[in-house]
Amino acid sequence: MGPPREARRAPAPPLLAHEVVREVPRSWTASIPGDGLLVSGLGVVVGYLILPPLAVLFYGSATDTPPALTPHFTFETLRRAYGRWTIYPALLNSIAYAAITATLVLIVGGFLAWVVERTDSVVRRMTDLFALAPVLMPAILLISGWILLIGPRSGLVNLMARDYLGVREPILNLYSFAGMVWVGMLQELPLAFLWLWPAFRSMNPELEEAGLASGAGMLTVLRRITLPILRPTILGAWIIFFIYSLGALSVPLLIGLPAKIFLYSTEIYLAYRRVPTDLNLASAYSLLFLAVTSVSIYFYHRATADAARFVTVTGRGYRPRLIRLGRWQILVTGLAIVILLFVAGLPLFVLVWNAFMPYPQAPSWRSLRLVTTGNFAAALNYGPAQRAVINSLGLGLAAGLAAAILGALLGWCRLRLKSYRRTVALVDQLATAPIAMPGMIFGVGLMWLYLVLPVPVYGTHLILVLAYVAIHLPFAVRICGSGLAQLHPELEEAGRVAGATRFTTMRRIVLRLAAPAFAASVLYVALRSFREYAASIFLAAPGTEVFAVLVLDMWEGGNSNILSAYVTMVMLLLGLAVVLSYWVGRRAGIQL
Amino acid sequence: MIKLTGVIKRFEAEREWVAAVDDLTLAVEAESFFTLLGPSGCGKSTLLRCVAGLETPDSGEIEIGGRIVFSSRSGVNVPPNKRRIGMVFQSYAIWPHMTVFENVAFPLEVQGLTEVRERTAKALAMVELQQLGGRYASRLSGGQQQRVAFARAIVAEPDVLLLDEPLSNLDAALRQQMAVELRKLHERLRITTLYVTHDQAEALALSDQIALISRGRIVEVGSPEELYSRPRILFTAQFLGGANILTGTASRAEGEAGGTTVATAFGTLWSANIASGPVTVFIRPEDIHVLADELGADDREGKNVFACIVLSDRFIGDSRQLELLVAGGSGTVLRCKVRGRLQVKQGATVRVRVDPGDVTVLE
Numbered sequence: 001m002g003p004p005r006e007a008r009r010a011p012a013p014p015l016l017a018h019e020v021v022r023e024v025p026r027s028w029t030a031s032i033p034g035d036g037l038l039v040s041g042l043g044v045v046v047g048y049l050i051l052p053p054l055a056v057l058f059y060g061s062a063t064d065t066p067p068a069l070t071p072h073f074t075f076e077t078l079r080r081a082y083g084r085w086t087i088y089p090a091l092l093n094s095i096a097y098a099a100i101t102a103t104l105v106l107i108v109g110g111f112l113a114w115v116v117e118r119t120d121s122v123v124r125r126m127t128d129l130f131a132l133a134p135v136l137m138p139a140i141l142l143i144s145g146w147i148l149l150i151g152p153r154s155g156l157v158n159l160m161a162r163d164y165l166g167v168r169e170p171i172l173n174l175y176s177f178a179g180m181v182w183v184g185m186l187q188e189l190p191l192a193f194l195w196l197w198p199a200f201r202s203m204n205p206e207l208e209e210a211g212l213a214s215g216a217g218m219l220t221v222l223r224r225i226t227l228p229i230l231r232p233t234i235l236g237a238w239i240i241f242f243i244y245s246l247g248a249l250s251v252p253l254l255i256g257l258p259a260k261i262f263l264y265s266t267e268i269y270l271a272y273r274r275v276p277t278d279l280n281l282a283s284a285y286s287l288l289f290l291a292v293t294s295v296s297i298y299f300y301h302r303a304t305a306d307a308a309r310f311v312t313v314t315g316r317g318y319r320p321r322l323i324r325l326g327r328w329q330i331l332v333t334g335l336a337i338v339i340l341l342f343v344a345g346l347p348l349f350v351l352v353w354n355a356f357m358p359y360p361q362a363p364s365w366r367s368l369r370l371v372t373t374g375n376f377a378a379a380l381n382y383g384p385a386q387r388a389v390i391n392s393l394g395l396g397l398a399a400g401l402a403a404a405i406l407g408a409l410l411g412w413c414r415l416r417l418k419s420y421r422r423t424v425a426l427v428d429q430l431a432t433a434p435i436a437m438p439g440m441i442f443g444v445g446l447m448w449l450y451l452v453l454p455v456p457v458y459g460t461h462l463i464l465v466l467a468y469v470a471i472h473l474p475f476a477v478r479i480c481g482s483g484l485a486q487l488h489p490e491l492e493e494a495g496r497v498a499g500a501t502r503f504t505t506m507r508r509i510v511l512r513l514a515a516p517a518f519a520a521s522v523l524y525v526a527l528r529s530f531r532e533y534a535a536s537i538f539l540a541a542p543g544t545e546v547f548a549v550l551v552l553d554m555w556e557g558g559n560s561n562i563l564s565a566y567v568t569m570v571m572l573l574l575g576l577a578v579v580l581s582y583w584v585g586r587r588a589g590i591q592l
Numbered sequence: 593m594i595k596l597t598g599v600i601k602r603f604e605a606e607r608e609w610v611a612a613v614d615d616l617t618l619a620v621e622a623e624s625f626f627t628l629l630g631p632s633g634c635g636k637s638t639l640l641r642c643v644a645g646l647e648t649p650d651s652g653e654i655e656i657g658g659r660i661v662f663s664s665r666s667g668v669n670v671p672p673n674k675r676r677i678g679m680v681f682q683s684y685a686i687w688p689h690m691t692v693f694e695n696v697a698f699p700l701e702v703q704g705l706t707e708v709r710e711r712t713a714k715a716l717a718m719v720e721l722q723q724l725g726g727r728y729a730s731r732l733s734g735g736q737q738q739r740v741a742f743a744r745a746i747v748a749e750p751d752v753l754l755l756d757e758p759l760s761n762l763d764a765a766l767r768q769q770m771a772v773e774l775r776k777l778h779e780r781l782r783i784t785t786l787y788v789t790h791d792q793a794e795a796l797a798l799s800d801q802i803a804l805i806s807r808g809r810i811v812e813v814g815s816p817e818e819l820y821s822r823p824r825i826l827f828t829a830q831f832l833g834g835a836n837i838l839t840g841t842a843s844r845a846e847g848e849a850g851g852t853t854v855a856t857a858f859g860t861l862w863s864a865n866i867a868s869g870p871v872t873v874f875i876r877p878e879d880i881h882v883l884a885d886e887l888g889a890d891d892r893e894g895k896n897v898f899a900c901i902v903l904s905d906r907f908i909g910d911s912r913q914l915e916l917l918v919a920g921g922s923g924t925v926l927r928c929k930v931r932g933r934l935q936v937k938q939g940a941t942v943r944v945r946v947d948p949g950d951v952t953v954l955e
Binding site: 494496498513 | 644645646671672673674675676677678679681682683684685687688689698699702703741744748754
């Protein structure tokens with residue numbers, strides 16, 4: 001609506017067309033120049049984000065000279081890396097840790113997804129909370145929360161046991177393999193939930209109803225119908241969590257190191273941290289890592305290729321039949337709530353409690369006397385604390401925007417472009433490859449790359465953005481891609497036929513309709529980048545400190561109360577930011 | 593108004609190239625309502641999309657209003673937004689984030705035309721949606737969405753109007769109603785219309801000309817009456833309405849009535865067409881008349897009168913569909929359509945008669 005455009009009559013149709021193309025478009029020929037430019041542009045950008053950091057690892061492994069010096073090619077580095085016998089137990093530890101964690105995560109996460117999606121448990125309404133709240137929480141928060149809870153010296157549980165039960169030895173020690181697995185599992189639970197819940201949602205309920213009609217009980221249906229059908233999804237999810245756990249750094253560092261349990265990722269980190277820093281060794285170690293994760297991804301594709309066969313979405317969009325829990329209600333719901341508490345509730349409580357305490361204290365009516373706000377002031381004044389938050393926010397947003405734009409463009413090319421299909425598929429594969437690359441790999445790779453290249457990127461904010469975009473690109477591609485896939489192609493075609501150019505159609509129709517997915521992508525990547533740790537620890541420098549790394553610093557400095565205050569404030573800030581974006585989104589959404 | 597010459601469009605399907613449109617040549621007269629009719633997957637939608645510019649043919653030429661919009665020989669390919677067409681999509685493609693008014697005004701805005709408000713209001717009035725201008729498009733019923741789509745297609749007064757199975761998503765009653773309205777709108781606006789459907793009843797009701805398409809090729813072109821009553825190809829006879837297909841040998845008939853006798857497995861058929869040698873004939877079910885039991889005047893000539901046993905009887909409401917086994921052991925089964933009120937007993941013997949003029953010889 002609005003005033004009519006200025007009087008410009010439709011031009012009389014000329015004898016020949018306005019736009020002339022030299023040849024009839026076929027799949028590889030340059031038809032419309034814009035298309036080719038877009039696809040090659042995307043290819044270059046995505047390729048640059050992902051390939052050089054990888055390639056450079058090979059380079060580093062093949063030399064024994066630090067970056068920026070004349071390279072001396074040798075096998076010595078590889079021999080040093082894989083000749084040391086201590087690396088192999090570390091690898092085994094990693095694999096054991098990853099396998100056990102992945103299995104537990106799957107069981108518990110699957111249970112939660114099932115409860116929320118398929119039963120009539122009252123906890124169903126808490127889905128949003130459960131899925132979203134942990135995204136706000138940095139891994140550090142979870143870990144520090146549990147350390148504060150069951151750490152041997154100052155863990156609240158142990159303190160309370162000492163105070164109230166007179167027990168001298170800590171009853172629960174987080175610094176153990178079991179402790180690592182426990183926290184590792186809790187850390188990935190929200191993601192497992194998010195991953196598995198849609199699978200439960202889209203199952204055709206008639207498959208299970210047929211089982212019930214045939215006389216099978218609820219458990220039998222679950223065992224012989226539901227689970228087998230979901231097998232590809234479950235298998236794929238297991239492999240993904242296996243890879244995540246392999247690449248985990250925060251748990252192995254904060255819990256494993258003090259417990260003298262060495263994982264493969266810790267070894268890579270230690271190679272970097274030793275004096276003098278041995279990046280060549282770190283690169284050499286990373287190669288094996290890459291090999292293991294690549295093999296895992298291969299199996300992932302094998303497992304989920306079958307998924308298409310098992311897809312059960314009816315297309316009619318009605319919700320699956322809910323299972324009545326009856327007398328199981330209390331048990332099941334109770335269990336779900338307890339899990340929610342473990343993942344979010346307890347660490348939060350412990351954190352907030354400690355934020356107000358001058359030193360680690362068991363919660364009691366007595367200790368309430370000690371409540372102080374001194375920690376907050378100290379946190380604000382702690383070195384680069386404020387700068388770190390600002391950095392992390394800005395970097396997160398920048399990375400979120402960049403990743404979302406790439407993801408949206410790539411998704412559009414994949415869904416709508418009729419030519420260059422093979423190139424687009426290739427770029428798409430490349431963009432989702434970082435799932436197999438732990439953040440740490442990018443950390444080492446990017447550090448190396450920009451020490452070698454004569455461009456002023458190392459030690460700047462840019463190197464962090466590059467890392468974040470690369471690491472989270474698969475998420476952006478997936479979120480924006482599915483948002484675009486929801487749009488019927490005819491909506492765009494109608495715009496074209498009505499006379500709009502490609503650009504106008506994108507602007508007035510596609511982007512407007514895909515805006516929610518786009519915003520979700522920006523938000524999600526921004527939040528994950530805010531929490532990002534494994535790559536940041538290699539790439540952050542004085543001036544470009546980031547939140548997650550600073551928190552680790554505080555922890556190592558023994559300032560757990562100041563740390564608690566700091567994290568509490570930041571979480572409030574993040575929570576506000578998310579609420580704000582939801583509010584803005586809803587305002588804009590009303591016009592949709 | 594629309595001319596297609598030698599259009600070929602191939603798609604890759606499982607490592608093989610399949611021609612969706614296979615060397616198709618067609619001409620649509622100005623102001624006519626031209627339907628592309630055919631079974632699913634015959635290429636009619638692909639052809640429509642080629643005319644719209646949403647698909648690019650592999651070769652051929654397409655001309656709209658005397659202007660070449662596509663030519664593989666001279667390398668011309670006008671993009672869809674410059675072809676001055678209006679199109680109604682099968683899913684309607686109404687933009688959910690805009691109001692009805694904004695949807696319909698869109699073509700005027702992006703083509704830089706004037707009098708947006710007046711022309712939009714006029715288009716909306718034509719489809720009787722004047723009051724709904726301010727409503728968000730996502731809150732409309734199927735029928736309303738279809739009207740909005742139509743208004744949007746005609747608002748910029750395009751040279752041609754393309755309709756891609758616009759009625760297939762509506763329920764039966766609404767479909768009939770909208771079909772009638774479509775025809776009325778066409779008569780009012782007189783825009784050249786190219787219509788795609790797989791529903792032969794729709795095609796017969798709406799069109800000035802029908803092109804029957806199968807596997808990317810044109811089978812036959814003609815007016816609804818021509819194609820229904822005097823099809824030349826077997827496919828046409830079977831696709832448009834029921835048909836009893838019979839084979840036999842034809843020879844010239846004696847007598848002043850002229851025509852042809854066809855010797856079939858179950859008896860002699862008289863046809864008003866001229867033919868000789870082995871032929872295929874067809875008879876429409878509604879042209880087989882069930883005679884009253886008593887022998888009447890019709891029986892005197894004895895031409896095309898056969899005794900049959902009623903195998904099955906289906907009551908449709910306004911009509912009754914019978915399956916009749918022709919007596920004599922030939923095993924020939926005829927399908928016959930009679931008035932609903934006629935009482936027939938299963939297993940009874942009846943006599944039927946076909947007028948020689950209703951026995952059509954196919955090429």
